[in-house]
Amino acid sequence: MSSRRELANAIRALSMDAVQKAKSGHPGAPMGMADIAEVLWNDFMTHNPTNPQWFDRDRFILSNGHGSMLIYSLLHLTGYDVSIEDLKNFRQLHAKTAGHPEYGYCPGVETTTGPLGQGVTNAVGFAIAEKTLAAQFNREGHQIVDHNTYVFMGDGCMMEGISHEACSLAGTLGLGKLIAFWDDNGISIDGEVEGWYTDDNVKRFEAYGWQVIPAVDGHDADQIRAAITQAQENTEQPTLICCKTVIGFGSPNKEGKEDCHGAPLGDDEIALTRERLGWTHPAFEIPEDIAADWDAKEAGVHAENEWNARFAAYRAEYPEEAAELLRRISGDLPADFSDKADAWINEINEKGETIASRKASQNALNAYGPLLPELLGGSADLAGSNLTLWSGCKGVTKNDANGNYLFYGVREFGMSAIMNGIALHGGFIPYGATFLVFMEYARNALRMAALMKLRAIHVYTHDSIGLGEDGPTHQPIEQISNLRHTPNMSCWRPCDAVESAVAWKAALERVDGPTAMVFSRQNLPHQQRSAEQIANIAKGGYILRDTDGQPDAILIATGSEIGLAMDAASALAAEGTQVRVVSMPETGLFDKQSAEYRESVLPSSVTARVAVEAAQADFWYKYVGLDGAIVGMRTFGESAPAGDLFKYFGFTTENVVETVKSVL
Numbered sequence: 001m002s003s004r005r006e007l008a009n010a011i012r013a014l015s016m017d018a019v020q021k022a023k024s025g026h027p028g029a030p031m032g033m034a035d036i037a038e039v040l041w042n043d044f045m046t047h048n049p050t051n052p053q054w055f056d057r058d059r060f061i062l063s064n065g066h067g068s069m070l071i072y073s074l075l076h077l078t079g080y081d082v083s084i085e086d087l088k089n090f091r092q093l094h095a096k097t098a099g100h101p102e103y104g105y106c107p108g109v110e111t112t113t114g115p116l117g118q119g120v121t122n123a124v125g126f127a128i129a130e131k132t133l134a135a136q137f138n139r140e141g142h143q144i145v146d147h148n149t150y151v152f153m154g155d156g157c158m159m160e161g162i163s164h165e166a167c168s169l170a171g172t173l174g175l176g177k178l179i180a181f182w183d184d185n186g187i188s189i190d191g192e193v194e195g196w197y198t199d200d201n202v203k204r205f206e207a208y209g210w211q212v213i214p215a216v217d218g219h220d221a222d223q224i225r226a227a228i229t230q231a232q233e234n235t236e237q238p239t240l241i242c243c244k245t246v247i248g249f250g251s252p253n254k255e256g257k258e259d260c261h262g263a264p265l266g267d268d269e270i271a272l273t274r275e276r277l278g279w280t281h282p283a284f285e286i287p288e289d290i291a292a293d294w295d296a297k298e299a300g301v302h303a304e305n306e307w308n309a310r311f312a313a314y315r316a317e318y319p320e321e322a323a324e325l326l327r328r329i330s331g332d333l334p335a336d337f338s339d340k341a342d343a344w345i346n347e348i349n350e351k352g353e354t355i356a357s358r359k360a361s362q363n364a365l366n367a368y369g370p371l372l373p374e375l376l377g378g379s380a381d382l383a384g385s386n387l388t389l390w391s392g393c394k395g396v397t398k399n400d401a402n403g404n405y406l407f408y409g410v411r412e413f414g415m416s417a418i419m420n421g422i423a424l425h426g427g428f429i430p431y432g433a434t435f436l437v438f439m440e441y442a443r444n445a446l447r448m449a450a451l452m453k454l455r456a457i458h459v460y461t462h463d464s465i466g467l468g469e470d471g472p473t474h475q476p477i478e479q480i481s482n483l484r485h486t487p488n489m490s491c492w493r494p495c496d497a498v499e500s501a502v503a504w505k506a507a508l509e510r511v512d513g514p515t516a517m518v519f520s521r522q523n524l525p526h527q528q529r530s531a532e533q534i535a536n537i538a539k540g541g542y543i544l545r546d547t548d549g550q551p552d553a554i555l556i557a558t559g560s561e562i563g564l565a566m567d568a569a570s571a572l573a574a575e576g577t578q579v580r581v582v583s584m585p586e587t588g589l590f591d592k593q594s595a596e597y598r599e600s601v602l603p604s605s606v607t608a609r610v611a612v613e614a615a616q617a618d619f620w621y622k623y624v625g626l627d628g629a630i631v632g633m634r635t636f637g638e639s640a641p642a643g644d645l646f647k648y649f650g651f652t653t654e655n656v657v658e659t660v661k662s663v664l
Helices: 004-024 026-042 065-078 084-088 119-138 157-161 161-172 201-208 221-233 267-277 288-294 297-317 319-330 337-351 357-371 414-425 436-452 465-470 479-484 497-509 531-537 559-574 589-591 593-600 618-624 640-646 651-663
Strands: 059-062 149-153 180-183 209-218 239-244 375-379 405-407 429-437 457-463 490-492 513-517 542-545 552-558 579-583 611-614 630-631
Touching: 004 026, 004 084, 004 267, 004 288, 026 065, 026 149, 026 157, 026 180, 026 221, 059 319, 065 084, 065 288, 065 497, 119 161, 119 319, 119 414, 119 436, 157 161, 157 180, 161 201, 161 337, 161 414, 180 221, 201 209, 201 288, 201 319, 209 221, 221 239, 239 531, 239 611, 267 297, 288 531, 297 319, 337 357, 337 497, 337 531, 337 630, 357 497, 357 513, 375 414, 405 479, 414 429, 429 465, 436 457, 436 479, 436 513, 465 593, 479 490, 479 618, 490 497, 490 589, 497 513, 497 531, 497 589, 552 559, 552 651, 559 611, 559 651, 589 593, 589 640, 593 651, 611 651, 618 630, 630 651
Parallel strands: 059 149, 149 180, 180 239, 209 239, 375 405, 375 429, 429 457, 457 513, 490 513, 552 579, 552 611, 611 630
Antiparallel strands: 542 579
């Protein structure tokens, strides 16, 4: 049997060799955390390298994702489909072993990490999902949802503000299956952190309601093992294990220094490190005895088979619950969802209500929520304004996790990254809400959701200068363009209750990326449609009002400005000018339609085009061309009643009419 230090040194050797071959990377963290990782993965982690997606596996998140060779080494050594060639290809184009761990590229990587603090926040989402799913499905004598979430994080993760948001909520919710390891090496890129980071993290996390295990020697396997055992025994609180480590452990000239954080050690230093560690093997070579001691495939198959037997017993006693859990894990919606949603959309069209689209969103939740027990909603302390609570909502709490709604508090960034963790865990479709302007706080979590193509739904209300008196600090201008320009992000801005219902349906059915839905504070008039028009809403853009023959001009609008465009078209028609009105609630979807469909909506022969949207104007040049015109925002807003603001900034029938005339 290999010694624990030899097993850990395999991680160190692979990490420094791969970074050296790539001529870039971060060897310090993998070398410093190797002993902690060895104990966790060999003595505690329940996982199956031959089936990385086995549902009841423990989740491991490397929040300090720059140390990616740590997780790649672990995955290779334990038997995942990560070969020595993959390690040699570290940081190269299309490699499984990207510079930071990338979800979907490498088996065993649970989430994309790199932006510091988001990994631990994702981990909170994983732990919330586990606790809530367990409360919903476990029965006496049947613990079929029962796994831990482990997360490694460094000083940088601890400094980032998002870690405060997420870890505070984790303590409040009593996430006892969440175990975090703080790599307390006292080093960040600029050097020794004592000049800029002197927080008492023991007191800090105790104040959050965590169990804190301080002063663990991160290079002493016995201390590490005892700490993890203590953490697992406390199921009422998340646990922070404070591990004192040496960055770049084993490097004679660079350990304990910022030099080894983000640069290869160099051939000479690697040779000295091998000598100091007693690692006599060539680069990328793992001796057979050490490889055999690391191999977790047989244990993983046994663990999954044991769970399968427990699940079979559960299914025999609770067949409906078992079938429902499997459906939710698969991500499939109920078979009748689409038909029922379509019927409700037609009902809304016939009803013809004039309401705020945020209220229309809540109505959609009341219609779809009873059909979808996998919905796990929330709001960043704005439930009464975002209207995200529906009639069947029940809050998730520390003592009763059998709910479907999270009160996130004023934590927009934390909420959004926690939603990413929930989506990654599986079993839920998360949605969360705030005012559109505060999307800015959460921006990088939205980017990560889009990067990972996660099924997460972001509800943004108070969508424009139409919110009025709260003024420019609360009036979003550039945010919608930001969302529309984000790859893989779907962004809807519906104009009435019907488009809002279609937007929700599309968001729920979408499996290849996140959706942002932008809703108004103020009431919006209903637009009557034919069955064909309703069907075309899902194409992102469609003809809402047409002319008998070739239109003289085309008005393109979204959201609250559709009513304005319709009024302007009527006024122009009275003067003999024929105007087509195109509603474009989801520009990205419209862009994906066939060339024939797009030409049918926006014929190239009609160059007189005007776009109208109470948001950043320049986005719309792609549709109106340089010869067209845009009634939009090119400044921030002002504080005044909404009606006064729309008039002041030119969102009036008269101005739109004159603008159309100017391009004819």
